[in-house]
Amino acid sequence: MKNILIGVFLILVAGALPAVAVSDGVQEDRTDSRNPHRELREAVAEIRSQYATGDRSFTAPRIAGMSSNMRLGIILGGSWHQAREEAAGAAIMAVTPGSPAEEAGLMAGDVVISFNGEPLFEQGLELPVASMKASQRLAELARDLENGDAVVLEYIRDGSTHQADLVAREIDFGPMLGKLPDHEDLAGLYRGQLAFAHPGDGKWFLPRTWLDMELVALNPGLGEYFGVDSGVLVVRGPDDGDTLALESGDVILGIGGRQVRSPEHAMRILRSYEPDEELTVEIIRHGRSETLTGTVPSVPIQFDFEFRDAGIPADH
Amino acid sequence: MHPTTEELLVLRDGEDAEETARHLEECDECRNRLEELRAVSSALKELAQVPPPEDSWTEIRKRAIGKRRRPVGLQVGVAAAVLLAVAVAAMVGHFGGGNGFPERAESAGTREAIEQLSSASRELELLLRDSSLQSPVLSTQSAAMIVELEDRIAVVDLILAQSSFEQDERTVVLWSDRVELLDALVAARSGQIPIGGIVHAVNEGSQR
Numbered sequence: 001m002k003n004i005l006i007g008v009f010l011i012l013v014a015g016a017l018p019a020v021a022v023s024d025g026v027q028e029d030r031t032d033s034r035n036p037h038r039e040l041r042e043a044v045a046e047i048r049s050q051y052a053t054g055d056r057s058f059t060a061p062r063i064a065g066m067s068s069n070m071r072l073g074i075i076l077g078g079s080w081h082q083a084r085e086e087a088a089g090a091a092i093m094a095v096t097p098g099s100p101a102e103e104a105g106l107m108a109g110d111v112v113i114s115f116n117g118e119p120l121f122e123q124g125l126e127l128p129v130a131s132m133k134a135s136q137r138l139a140e141l142a143r144d145l146e147n148g149d150a151v152v153l154e155y156i157r158d159g160s161t162h163q164a165d166l167v168a169r170e171i172d173f174g175p176m177l178g179k180l181p182d183h184e185d186l187a188g189l190y191r192g193q194l195a196f197a198h199p200g201d202g203k204w205f206l207p208r209t210w211l212d213m214e215l216v217a218l219n220p221g222l223g224e225y226f227g228v229d230s231g232v233l234v235v236r237g238p239d240d241g242d243t244l245a246l247e248s249g250d251v252i253l254g255i256g257g258r259q260v261r262s263p264e265h266a267m268r269i270l271r272s273y274e275p276d277e278e279l280t281v282e283i284i285r286h287g288r289s290e291t292l293t294g295t296v297p298s299v300p301i302q303f304d305f306e307f308r309d310a311g312i313p314a315d316h
Numbered sequence: 317m318h319p320t321t322e323e324l325l326v327l328r329d330g331e332d333a334e335e336t337a338r339h340l341e342e343c344d345e346c347r348n349r350l351e352e353l354r355a356v357s358s359a360l361k362e363l364a365q366v367p368p369p370e371d372s373w374t375e376i377r378k379r380a381i382g383k384r385r386r387p388v389g390l391q392v393g394v395a396a397a398v399l400l401a402v403a404v405a406a407m408v409g410h411f412g413g414g415n416g417f418p419e420r421a422e423s424a425g426t427r428e429a430i431e432q433l434s435s436a437s438r439e440l441e442l443l444l445r446d447s448s449l450q451s452p453v454l455s456t457q458s459a460a461m462i463v464e465l466e467d468r469i470a471v472v473d474l475i476l477a478q479s480s481f482e483q484d485e486r487t488v489v490l491w492s493d494r495v496e497l498l499d500a501l502v503a504a505r506s507g508q509i510p511i512g513g514i515v516h517a518v519n520e521g522s523q524r
Contacts, residue, residue, distance in 0.1 A: 075477050077434075093434050094494070096473040097444060097501060098466045107445065108438040204460060216453045235453050263459040264466075271463065 071145045071168035073099020076135040088121050088130035089113040090138040104164040114154040115141050205275050205300050209238040209245040215263035226251050226284055232260050244281060244294035254282040318346055426488050433491035440498035451507025458504055465501045
């Protein structure tokens with residue numbers, strides 16, 4: 001863990017100041033690493049305090065009309081953002097983690113120039129205008145997408161043209177959208193309450209023995225060893241077991257017939273189950289395929305996700 | 317009775333405001349105010365097309381690091397960018413507020429703040445892409461936390477995707493949310509507990 005942290009730190013530093021040798025002082029800086037985090041949080045809190053009293057007239061119908069625009073997972077910039085881009089096109093301001101755009105390798109700063117072969121801007125327009133029109137056009141095209149539609153985007157990054165192949169998909173908002181039914185909740189958005197835990201969040205109906213396991217997604221080498229394409233290896237299993245208990249060395253291939261790609265993916269699938277529902281887990285144990293069968297518990301495990309007012313544990 | 321600034325803005329923005337329009341036909345003072353508002357509006361539009369210095373992020377980062385005399389990581393750069401955004405916003409607010417022009421929700425200040433926050437968000441996204449920062453082994457609790465964080469970012473993005481062409485105050489707050497959540501996600505994916513992130517797993521049944 002220590003080595004990972006130092007590695008993380010070196011990469012952070014290298015990114016921040018590539019021209020300076022940083023080999024000395026790494027140890028002491030590491031213990032300081034909570035301060036920059038706190039500074040970030042304080043700075044964001046200050047911004048909030050200046051802006052949070054603003055317009056709160058955000059209404060539910062607007063939310064309802066939005067979801068169709070999110071099948072790619074990109075946020076496009078306005079003209080002020082476009083102006084600094086060198087190429088005319090729709091500039092991506094942000095990419096949603098876990099979205100088709102992220103999986104296809106698109107990044108904030110990429111400038112999209114065509115959608116399924118259709119150029120997004122007209123020749124002869126000045127750059128800010130052309131870019132604005134391109135963003136609007138891309139937003140329109142994205143709005144019409146259905147789940148499963150294949151999309152080819154051509155984009156410019158660092159001066160050269162690349163291509164991204166995406167499959168449009170409704171992003172899994174989990175239970176979050178269901179938590180925003182009325183005006184009161186939406187008003188809270190502007191105080192930043194959406195972003196952080198509030199009562200009722202984090203209820204997971206997990207088999208009790210699944211807490212505190214350690215999991216790792218199979219890489220090609222491990223996959224070859226176990227003779228499978230994808231799955232999740234149980235690095236550390238639970239101490240005692242019930243019928244759903246996994247053991248160290250098991251490979252989870254699927255849950256309820258759905259292929260499992262990563263530890264997070266396994267958790268997402270598990271969360272979609274209702275209490276008391278029957279659950280099957282397809283695994284490989286000692287080189288043989290097995291299916292574990294059990295029942296989702298009727299009482300939830302409450303994960304209390306609290307992201308406020310505390311420093312990073314010094315050596316976690 | 318003179319129309320309020322808000323009513324004039326409605327008229328300026330081309331919406332139907334018969335009563336205000338009638339008043340303006342007879343009132344020089346209000347006509348002048350409307351002209352001023354239009355001037356502000358077009359001045360803002362002009363501003364929007366001026367590119368910010370190309371290497372502003374690098375400069376901020378250098379300054380932040382210079383102050384501390386030794387490199388302490390990207391987060392300082394992010395914090396500095398956000399602080400700068402606050403400073404710029406405060407400055408614009410100060411000068412903007414003193415000359416009789418109404419304070420609009422959308423201003424050069426909010427634009428600056430969004431610019432800086434989205435830069436910070438972009439840097440954090442780069443960290444998320446860096447495979448050497450991802451912890452391959454995750455506890456089930458960390459994996460659950462990642463899922464919860466990703467859900468929250470997805471909802472913030474859902475709203476931002478619709479309002480990214482707007483530069484008003486609520487957009488600033490949403491971008492603030494995004495930066496904080498991404499910061500926590502970077503920590504969670506690297507196998508750490510995010511800042512202030514405490515995971516208690518309480519089986520409710522066993523508590524009763």
